[in-house]
Amino acid sequence: MPGSDRKAVTSSTTFKALRVLEAVAASPQPMGLSDVAEAVGFDKSTTYRMLNTLAEAGYIVRDDLAKRYSLSYKVVYLSRNLLAENEVMRLSHQMLERITAETGETTHLCVLDGQQTVLIQKVKGTQLVAVDFQIGDRSPLHCTSIGKALLAFQDVRFIEEVIAAGLPKMASNTLTDPEAFRKELHLVRAQGYAIDDHEFSDSMRCIAAPIFEPDGHVGMGISLSGPDTRYTLQRLEELRGPLLRAAWDLSERLGGAPWK
Amino acid sequence: MPGSDRKAVTSSTTFKALRVLEAVAASPQPMGLSDVAEAVGFDKSTTYRMLNTLAEAGYIVRDDLAKRYSLSYKVVYLSRNLLAENEVMRLSHQMLERITAETGETTHLCVLDGQQTVLIQKVKGTQLVAVDFQIGDRSPLHCTSIGKALLAFQDVRFIEEVIAAGLPKMASNTLTDPEAFRKELHLVRAQGYAIDDHEFSDSMRCIAAPIFEPDGHVGMGISLSGPDTRYTLQRLEELRGPLLRAAWDLSERLGGAPWK
């Protein structure tokens, strides 16, 4: 199937159930049956059956009095192995704290997941005005510093898949031309870090660096993001040193081989 | 359906898919098709279809070379609203840090989720030997201090449901007699905290207190747990003050009304 037009065999009923789960998860407050049915576009009786199923399986909780549904903590339980307190997470957290102690800025640790990045750790800085990303937040690869920092160190096949998936314009400086984007990734790979200067958002700039694993693979990285009023190009230059030192040290401690 | 023998209408196909998801999530390393099929007990072709579905929906990632499946960070993304950085989480974290600063012990914040508790926040203490619970870990209600601390403040109907579900013996001091257990909950309610003295595990003791919301409802609490060699009954007595002050202060800051 990979690279093929023919889709893999799948289960349409399961897709429906997952759509219902996502609708409930996305809502900041409990939802009624009609709300969910409207959000997912399924018949009420189909939606009702899926809600019952998810509740019985423990993924959502039904408030029997209000007849409303909300997400259960079971999904947090499923995430356990992903977010477990292990050596990698501990060392990473130390490095985030180090950068934040040196710079005062909020620092993020992200992983590559499919064709996006996911924020998994964060240490808040002292600045009152900061970019407020949440654990679990996903970001595109083509127009964020962390996305480019991770993508530049993937194999060419994957890079081409991302390019083929499209480079939609998100801000005034988003690179949408495939050739220009490939050049940018070459630059990122050469210099070992990436900058987002109004590519993802016109009010924010970022800088990010990859973390290397023992086999040379890159699956996560560190980034600093902030409002462009404070994150001038000069400020990014000041942040580069602490960021790269931390990324290098973390890679070494994990047994990684940066810049091989 | 509540209280009825008749089950709600559900989707058996969805249950199968969720079982597959849970099997992949539970594995510390990527699994092949045959591994998953064996773990869930479904035919390989059924399992194959569910894996394809979960992969296409983004919940698991397929390594095309090794033909192995692992959990995606999408479940972390679904958890966003549950673990979001909000005022409750910020204040709670401050209180955990306060207790840990005063006592040196690891502190936990747990929520009531169905008939279990889930660990959602943790501040590590300075002690080398500590109970190593993970974010997402679930615990029973009937034999943990946090379980009893939360259960004691639920309405009687829910308490009776938990008792009806069974009080299995987990350690030498587990309360398995319903009447003795009801008395214990009365005591917890009266004193405002709970102690687990070899009820959950014969090598650990714990103390926990509920957090009150503005409407008087109790949905989460704080607990301290440790090896029984350090967590003597006297030590629990020493921890009671810092724990109750923090729980009280957090309840007040959240607008809650403790012990109404």
Place this chain on the structure above:
DNA sequence: TAATGAAGTTTCATTTATTGAAATAGCAAA
């Protein structure tokens, strides 16, 4: 107090999807 409207729940004939045994494909090891 009765009528109305909307949300939630159930029914069931019809339709669609799923199932899984068997066959086939792929690939590493002997």
Place this chain on the structure above:
DNA sequence: TTTGCTATTTCAATAAATGAAACTTCATTA
């Protein structure tokens, strides 16, 4: 090259899902 095992596909039979319609519940309105 053969063997053995995993992964993938096929498809007739079976089971499940679907959703329109009916029914139930309850709050609101006249």
